[in-house]
Amino acid sequence: MASRTYAYFPGCTLRSHAHEYERQALAAGQALGIDLVELPEWNCCGATFPLNAENVMDLIAPARVLIAGGKAGGDLVTLCAVCFHVLRRTANFLQTHPFALERLNAFVEEGPYDGQLRPRHLLEVVRDDLGWAEIRQRVTQPQAGVRLAAYYGCMLLRPGPEIGLDDPEQPSVLENLIEAVGAQATSFSHSSECCGSYLAATQPGAVERASLRVVEAARAGGAAAVITACPLCKYNLEQAQREQPEESRLPVAYFTQLLTIAFGVDAPESAPWIVGAPA
Amino acid sequence: MDCGGAGMSEARPSALVIGAGIAGIQAALDIANSGYRAVLVESEPSIGGHMAQLSETFPTLDCSQCILTPRTVEVGHHANIDLRTYSLVEDIRRSKDGSAFQVRIRRKAAYVDWSKCTGCGACQEKCPFKVESDFERGVGVRKVIYTLSPQAVPNKPVIDAEHCRYLISKHEIESGTVAALTKSGKPAEPKCGACAKFCPTEAIDWDQKDTYEELEVGAIVLATGFDLMSPAQLGEYGGGQLPDVVDGLAFERLLAASGPTAGRVLRPSDGQEPRNVVFIQCCGSRDPARGQPHCSKICCMYTAKQAILYKHHVHGGEATVFYIDVRAAGKGYEEFLQRAQVQEQVNYIRGKVSRVYAENGHLVVKGADTLGHRSVDVIADMVVLAMAVQPRPETRRLAEMLDLAIDDSGFLCGLDEELAPIETLQSGVFLAGTVQGPRDIPESVAQGSAAAGKVIQRLRQQGGEAAA
Amino acid sequence: MDDSAVRAPDLSGRQAAWVREIETLSEQTLLACYQCGRCSAGCPMVDEMDLLPNQVIRLVQLGMKSVLDSQAAWVCAACLTCHARCPKGIDLPRVMEAIRILAVRAGGARLLAGDMPAQELAEAPPMAVIGALRKAGG
Numbered sequence A: 001m002a003s004r005t006y007a008y009f010p011g012c013t014l015r016s017h018a019h020e021y022e023r024q025a026l027a028a029g030q031a032l033g034i035d036l037v038e039l040p041e042w043n044c045c046g047a048t049f050p051l052n053a054e055n056v057m058d059l060i061a062p063a064r065v066l067i068a069g070g071k072a073g074g075d076l077v078t079l080c081a082v083c084f085h086v087l088r089r090t091a092n093f094l095q096t097h098p099f100a101l102e103r104l105n106a107f108v109e110e111g112p113y114d115g116q117l118r119p120r121h122l123l124e125v126v127r128d129d130l131g132w133a134e135i136r137q138r139v140t141q142p143q144a145g146v147r148l149a150a151y152y153g154c155m156l157l158r159p160g161p162e163i164g165l166d167d168p169e170q171p172s173v174l175e176n177l178i179e180a181v182g183a184q185a186t187s188f189s190h191s192s193e194c195c196g197s198y199l200a201a202t203q204p205g206a207v208e209r210a211s212l213r214v215v216e217a218a219r220a221g222g223a224a225a226v227i228t229a230c231p232l233c234k235y236n237l238e239q240a241q242r243e244q245p246e247e248s249r250l251p252v253a254y255f256t257q258l259l260t261i262a263f264g265v266d267a268p269e270s271a272p273w274i275v276g277a278p279a
Numbered sequence B: 001m002d003c004g005g006a007g008m009s010e011a012r013p014s015a016l017v018i019g020a021g022i023a024g025i026q027a028a029l030d031i032a033n034s035g036y037r038a039v040l041v042e043s044e045p046s047i048g049g050h051m052a053q054l055s056e057t058f059p060t061l062d063c064s065q066c067i068l069t070p071r072t073v074e075v076g077h078h079a080n081i082d083l084r085t086y087s088l089v090e091d092i093r094r095s096k097d098g099s100a101f102q103v104r105i106r107r108k109a110a111y112v113d114w115s116k117c118t119g120c121g122a123c124q125e126k127c128p129f130k131v132e133s134d135f136e137r138g139v140g141v142r143k144v145i146y147t148l149s150p151q152a153v154p155n156k157p158v159i160d161a162e163h164c165r166y167l168i169s170k171h172e173i174e175s176g177t178v179a180a181l182t183k184s185g186k187p188a189e190p191k192c193g194a195c196a197k198f199c200p201t202e203a204i205d206w207d208q209k210d211t212y213e214e215l216e217v218g219a220i221v222l223a224t225g226f227d228l229m230s231p232a233q234l235g236e237y238g239g240g241q242l243p244d245v246v247d248g249l250a251f252e253r254l255l256a257a258s259g260p261t262a263g264r265v266l267r268p269s270d271g272q273e274p275r276n277v278v279f280i281q282c283c284g285s286r287d288p289a290r291g292q293p294h295c296s297k298i299c300c301m302y303t304a305k306q307a308i309l310y311k312h313h314v315h316g317g318e319a320t321v322f323y324i325d326v327r328a329a330g331k332g333y334e335e336f337l338q339r340a341q342v343q344e345q346v347n348y349i350r351g352k353v354s355r356v357y358a359e360n361g362h363l364v365v366k367g368a369d370t371l372g373h374r375s376v377d378v379i380a381d382m383v384v385l386a387m388a389v390q391p392r393p394e395t396r397r398l399a400e401m402l403d404l405a406i407d408d409s410g411f412l413c414g415l416d417e418e419l420a421p422i423e424t425l426q427s428g429v430f431l432a433g434t435v436q437g438p439r440d441i442p443e444s445v446a447q448g449s450a451a452a453g454k455v456i457q458r459l460r461q462q463g464g465e466a467a468a
Numbered sequence C: 001m002d003d004s005a006v007r008a009p010d011l012s013g014r015q016a017a018w019v020r021e022i023e024t025l026s027e028q029t030l031l032a033c034y035q036c037g038r039c040s041a042g043c044p045m046v047d048e049m050d051l052l053p054n055q056v057i058r059l060v061q062l063g064m065k066s067v068l069d070s071q072a073a074w075v076c077a078a079c080l081t082c083h084a085r086c087p088k089g090i091d092l093p094r095v096m097e098a099i100r101i102l103a104v105r106a107g108g109a110r111l112l113a114g115d116m117p118a119q120e121l122a123e124a125p126p127m128a129v130i131g132a133l134r135k136a137g138g
Helices: A012-016 A019-032 A056-072 A081-096 A098-107 A122-130 A132-138 A173-180 A197-201 A204-220 A231-240 A255-262 B022-033 B049-053 B064-077 B122-126 B165-175 B194-198 B248-255 B299-313 B333-343 B393-402 B441-461 C017-026 C038-042 C053-061 C065-069 C081-085 C092-107 C118-123 C126-135
Strands: A004-009 A034-038 A076-078 A147-150 A225-228 A252-254 B015-018 B038-041 B081-084 B087-094 B101-107 B130-132 B141-143 B211-217 B219-222 B226-228 B245-247 B276-283 B318-323 B347-350 B355-359 B362-369 B374-380 B382-387 B389-391 B429-431
Touching: A004 A056, A004 A122, A012 A019, A012 A231, A012 C126, A019 A034, A019 A122, A019 A132, A019 A252, A019 A255, A056 A076, A056 A081, A056 A098, A076 A081, A076 A122, A081 A098, A081 A231, A122 A132, A122 A173, A132 A173, A147 A173, A173 A225, A173 A255, A197 A204, A197 A231, A197 C118, A197 C126, A204 A225, A204 A231, A225 A231, A225 A255, A231 A252, A231 C126, A252 A255, B015 B022, B015 B211, B022 B038, B022 B049, B022 B064, B022 B081, B022 B441, B038 B087, B049 B064, B049 B248, B064 B081, B087 B393, B101 B219, B122 B194, B219 B393, B219 B441, B245 B248, B248 B299, B248 B382, B276 B299, B276 B362, B276 B374, B299 B318, B299 B333, B299 B382, B318 B362, B347 B362, B362 B382, B362 C038, B374 C038, B389 B393, B429 B441, C017 C092, C038 C053, C038 C081, C053 C065, C053 C092, C065 C092, C081 C092
Parallel strands: A004 A034, A004 A076, A147 A225, A225 A252, B015 B038, B015 B219, B038 B081, B219 B429, B245 B382, B276 B318, B276 B382, B318 B347
Antiparallel strands: B087 B101, B101 B211, B130 B141, B226 B389, B355 B362, B362 B374
16 A cells, blocks of 8 residues: 655644544544645644735745645645634735735745645545545445535635635535445535634633534434544634533534444444534 | 428528527528528527526516517518528538638537427427426426427427437447347347337437538528526535526426426425525626626526516525625616515525525525625525526537627627628627526617618618618 | 605715725626625625625725625624625625725724634634734734
8 A cells, every 4th residue: 555645734723633533544544545744843834824915924834834745745735724724825926926925935034935735634634645446445344324514614615716625515525434434424404604713712601602503414314424534614613512411412523533433443333423412 | 401490491591690599590580581691500409598497587578488489480480581400510610712601510510300300299298307407406307309499480390419318329339339130140239219100190200310411601690698607506506416406497497387397396305395596696696716707697586587486486495695785787687676675575685695595495695784884594495596697608619600799708709899780890790698698588689670770771882782 | 764865875984095995905896786786695604794795896886885884794703605606706805905904004904913712722623813913904
């Protein structure tokens, strides 16, 4: 089995809150012959992509990650949907705005950055570099009869033409992954509706309302769990249900856990859609 | 030659009209009634264009078939019109002196000899197989051997070779894909063939081929019409995925008495009558970001019409229209709109819908009421999308063939968009109807006559002989 | 009713410096918005806002400075749905961000780490805290 190596950027949340996401990704990667090699030095991506024209300084944080990625060679892969969004858009921006790139390189010691690196998400790597047939081949615990809701959130998909991961209105990569492990992707009207995002820190009530709408739509579609690729989505969807009795909460799991369970790396009985409690 | 129309006098044809929707029909009739000959070419098996699909027309609420049929019948019988349906214009070349055009027309193989066919309809009745019908826009089916409607002109069927069991199996035997002999040693026979068995005049001709015709004309009218943008391009409205989200022409087929549901408005998903229909305007129109930049002009009016007709068909049904700006500029249009809003009590909400999704057997329409300063969610049984009017792919092909200018939306340009909208850059080539841009029936008819006037003017100048 | 209401609306605000700043910061042609309302129709936070998203851009179009006092921009989650579906391709999230920037420049950061409730600071993932602080200019 050919081994593929990718530079890997964890991001701050994976190291502090979402340890499981990283553990699962590395384990699933191993089963797939994917080597995720952490960047020797990295910083927070900044958690937002600046939406204003003036300040190139706002791009320094993600740019330094891109520079580190460029030095590591090959593709740079991340797991967090927000990191992916920020890095992808930063790379696009610097590639198409030479003046901004020049100013940025004047400020950053680690550079220069040549504006060429294209950061990727693990979902993309699985779909495009490996293919679903490879996934199916490694499934030892097919998740037959398991009904899962594919939740994309916002940052993986939008803005569609710029991010270019999937069709923002009718995406399919998560559904395809769910089906590749033998499970069933349920119809889910809120698959790309916002969970509330960073407002978790400032408007918890608004976030709870937004996240509950997502949870209820997943439930209405008959899902046993929600599959996600974003630590903030997972946090928000779980937090929104914390007032409910444990046995009635809809579990939320990373797509990487779907792989570790299906590959037999994690014990099948530990699957959140079986246990029924948040992982 | 198997051409399926009357009009066999000996005089040289003088004008070519491409497209037999209402604009092309009008042009052909005016040319023919002036004593000149018109060759009217239509890609469908019969004439009438989109008007043949409509239930009623705005703002009069005339039955569309009832006002169209006198014209189509006149075309079918006219001594000066050579009708070439199920045909395409393959090539057009200007003559050396520039005054005329050499045209090659391909008549597609119909596998039915129209000179023998009496239009009795037995073949359609006996054909065992149904397929999705383009004419029914996804809400109805037709037989593999078919006419577009009972009132079709000409009322002669064609066989859809792509789905015909006989033709497919015949091809497999001839090409060696399947064995030439059956297990018992007999020669393999193609399957089905029911139409041929029941045809009283032996009109089914399995060996029919495409035929070609070369002719020379003095003038050309392009009247190839429009199509609607596909709902599949608007994933956020569930287009192409949710069966109860349909486009305006599909809803017309549900309203039409001659349609697949005999005029009962029924949901495609479960055949139930929808009690609550939402109409969304500007789907793909006025949308430079993700669709067409232009306004499609007719949708505000046909949406009002469809909402009124829906409420007539379904007593107590609720109709809601989400609009941005209502455009009602024609004669009687504003009054019609007021009728929709006041007497018929169609709910008009100003706001462009963000998305439509399915929930619990209904559709949820996420909209906004910008005048009432609030977001609005409507639970609907059916959603009708007023999809953007756009040129057919055929139009681009003809534009390239004739070296004509097209605009940003792909419609053909007049010589001068203000003062010479009927003429084009090519002398002797004229435009009529929606080939030039979105427009309604009265405008299309007027332009058909205008184009005919230009044709007659040209032919007179050239001294072209008028038929007796 | 105020007597001034019967006179022509005062649109002198359209030439104001703050409007120019919003246009420059957002790089958007504000007048391209024809107020279809689709942004408001799809906004997940619309029910939390005092103004609809389409009203926010409308007030900037009209040069009405009260928009800078609205809380709508502060409950925008930057989900980008409005931008994804706008028929004119207007990047409304950038307009929201421009409003936030102007408000911070005028009145200081809206959120400081020290002001956040301790529990939220501890529990919320860093990406949320950092994101919120950057959006709020802290």
